[in-house]
Amino acid sequence: MEARRLDNLYFLNKKVAMRELSPLLTEVLENAGEVTLTITGNSMLPLLRHRRDKVCLVKPDGKLKKYDIPLFLRADGKYILHRIVGVKADGYVIIGDNQYLKEYQVRHSQVIGVVKGFWRNGKFISCDDFGYRVYSRLWVYGYPFRRGYFWSKQFFVRTIKFLSKMFASKMTG
DSSP states (O other): SOOOOEEEEEEEEEEEHHHHHHHHHHHHHTTTTEEEEOSSSSTTTTTTTTTTTTEEEEEEOSSOOOTOOOOOEETTOOOOOOOEEETTTTEEEOOOOTTOOOOEEGGGGGEEEEEEEEEEEEEEETOOHHHHHHHHHHHHTTHHHHHHHHHHHHEEEEEEEHHHHHHHHHHHO
């Protein structure tokens, strides 16, 4: 998936489209509740793993801060869970941990909830946990190196594919 998309969720062990679950999710969060979701997609790797980790969402308590992870609704109708890397007057600058392109001007009105913590291998990790806070800051500070990392990775994969095709054609020819 291109982004941390939450288009389909499992609700009471049934796969449910996020757009159908959204009114219930919003109502629970508005009434000071918490919602636990199993995430899908790879855009928040290595922090959150596709269909393995769960997040606990709560209603945002005022303006969000750098390093918060909101669930928001894009203008195209997709539900996205990414990290805030900047707070501007006109909105938030957001990016997935496993991405290198920032998304600008995500307005506070688009935010549905914010991650309070997550479950990794059955253990709850709070976003207030010291180790998590260190991780999130290091990951955001490492952003400038991500583009080079992704470019190198793509170059390596393409080179391997090219070489394997070349050797395969020599072996058959």
